[in-house]
Amino acid sequence: EPGLPLRGRHCGVAGKAAACSASIPYGCGGDDSPPERKIYMDYNATTPLEPAVIQAVEEAMQDAWGNPSKLPLLACGRKAKDIINAARENVAKMIGAKPRDIVFTSGGTESNNLVIHSAMKTFHENEASGGGAVEHPSPVEGATPHFVTSTVEHDSISLPLQHLAKEQVAAVTFVPVSKVSGQVEVDDVLAAVRPTTCLVTIMLANNETGIIMPVPEISQRIAALNQKRAASGLPRVLRHTDAAQALGKRRVDVEDLGVDFLTIVGHKFYGPRIGALYVRGLGELTPLYPMLFGGGQERNFRPGTENTPMIAGLGKAAELVTANCEAYEAHMRDAEFGKKRIHLNNRFPGAERLPNTCNVSIRGPQLPGRLVLAQCRTLLASVEATCHSDLGDQPSPVLLSCGVPFAVAKNALCLSVGRSTTRAEVELAVQDLKQAVGPAGGPGLVPGGAAHGSPPPAVWLLLVSSRHGVAW
Known part of the structure; x- marks a missing residue:
């Protein structure tokens, strides 16, 4: 339980x-x-496994140890494949997606890097096919792909983008968050988009402040912009959100968010330390380019023999979120x-x-x-x-x-x-x-303590907690 x-x-x-x-x-x-x-009280860093998740992992280790991708499938491999398919359905249901749009990964870092890699490849494929050769003051043909993100993203987004910019193979705009709302402003994100922009990636919820970013509004505005870009011969701007901190704490639905990619991290919602990536219309509407090459697992998008026990655990954790998310949210708020x-x-x-x-x-x-x-x-x-x-x-x-x-x-x-x-x-x-x-004037935390007669430290001073705001 x-x-x-x-x-x-x-x-x-x-x-x-x-x-x-x-x-x-x-x-x-x-x-x-x-x-x-x-x-x-560090649940945003990681969470323990739910007992039901542990049970799912253990059962898969004992009973589904066969290779789910080796043909012809043996009985033990068939059981492993069935478990993986069921887990894919559970992960998809958690975010309102289709199972075929879910790819299992090693975690959030891989998922985020896979999105960036795919956006780069998509840009260059469009360029090679002539899709970017348009009459424009800054034509896409021969240009550098451009990314838009925020200044408060996880390092698995910001550091790869910084590396690409340093290598001069991409340009990046880091949009600051508002000092009034703690969010990125939708207008600022849209203003940063260029003809060469291939991806806008904005996290759904920040892990330090808990602030929810206006991802649905950004996606809607980019969708409208993409219609204009299509009329001008420009490729569409892909939309990504890292939902690691939001899953299990609030309902997350990819249709409401309107994104093309969404990152899923198991250990943030009482699951194992693997992840998944949602891709809208995987391989058809939205391209995904593998970073690894090998046996062709995960429909060639993420090769490597599937980690059946961890995938089973991720599926069970997702199932619990789907069934209990509102109760979890109410309890944590209380x-x-x-x-x-x-x-x-x-x-x-x-x-x-x-x-x-x-x-x-x-x-x-x-x-x-x-x-x-x-x-x-x-x-x-x-x-x-x-x-x-x-x-x-x-x-x-x-x-x-x-x-x-x-x-x-x-x-x-x-x-x-x-x-x-x-x-x-x-x-x-x-x-x-x-x-x-410690009390004012007492030993405090450092030799000599606080200055004599100074007021006691304000232990209750909230920076980024209130449901309505922040104070210091």
């Missing part, structure tokens, strides 16, 4: 290994009994940091966000997030997205892009609750933060 405690797991959080009490649902604990139970504990000033008025994400800073000098977490006894969290874990003590570039002051962003803590997080655990986390900071 979802919500049962998991035992015997380890994780490293905030630079230290930690053991979680088995009494905490979805704990990441070790074999030794910890002196205090740990409270995991488990938020209570409004009495935080100060709000509607910094991001009207911006929709994920129900589980809270990014807080403790005001005061010498209170960087890493140091605060190191002093916490029970709270397990992080200070930035996993893909930015190499920043050291530098603040998150996502928060800086959102207009958060440098000194405040440096003190940031990323907190994200899960399906089984309780109000009691939230209260325990709050109390742990209070003890970690």
Whole structure:
């Protein structure tokens, strides 16, 4: 049943290994009994496997070990193929797609790179076929493909694009997010599109702020633009969203989003660490070019013998999301940091966000997030997205892009609750933060402590949590 405690797991959080009490649902604990139970609040980084997912993986390992792509199919291979087909149907149903439009991958990084690679290849195929040779001040023929993205994307989008730009084989426009809404502005995205633009990729939900991006509006505007481009002989602009953080926390439907590609990451919704890619009208309406060549699995789009057990687990995780998404969302929203504990000033008025994400800073000098977490006894969290874990003590570039002051962003803590997080655990986390900071004039977190007579640190200061806005 979802919500049962998991035992015997380890994780490293905030630079230290930690053991979680088995009494905490979805704990990441070790074999030794910890002196205090740990409270995991880093669900945007990764989630544990649901018991039903573990069961699906184990059963596939034991009973479906045959090769699903070896012809003629043996009985064990047929069972593996049936499991893969069922999982594909479940993943497709989770996002309102057709099963034939789903390709299994190793994870979100591969899916995102596959989209970028395919957009590049599509651009050059259009160029070679003469589809881009039009009368225009900046004709596509012989030109460099151009990408549009935001300044707050996952590194598996931003770094490949930066690499292509550095190699001078592509041009990239990074659209900043609004310091008022925390979102990319639709008009800014459309203004960045050029005749040579081959792909617009905007994440659906940000992993640090929880802000939902206006992907449907962007897709609609690009669809209208593509009609004009077709009349001018220009190839269409492909549309992609990385939905890793949104799946399992809100309903996601590819028809509502209007995208050509959508990235799926299993370990963000209590599944295994593989992924999938949705491609609208795969191979017909929307081209997909493989980065690997081999045995022809996944209809030649992603060769390599299928990882049947992990695919089975991904399918089960998707099935649970389809059946329970509204309940998951309601529970996570209810488990938020209570409004009495935080100060709000509607910094991001009207911006929709994920129900589980809270990014807080403790005001005061010498209170960087890493140091605060190191002093916490029970709270397990992080200070930035996993893909930015190499920043050291530098603040998150996502928060800086959102207009958060440098000194405040440096003190940031990323907190994200899960399906089984309780109000009691939230209260325990709050109390742990209070003890970690210490009273004003006390020893504090650094030698010498806070200045004598200074006000107590504002533990409840919310940066990016409120359903309605952001404050600092």
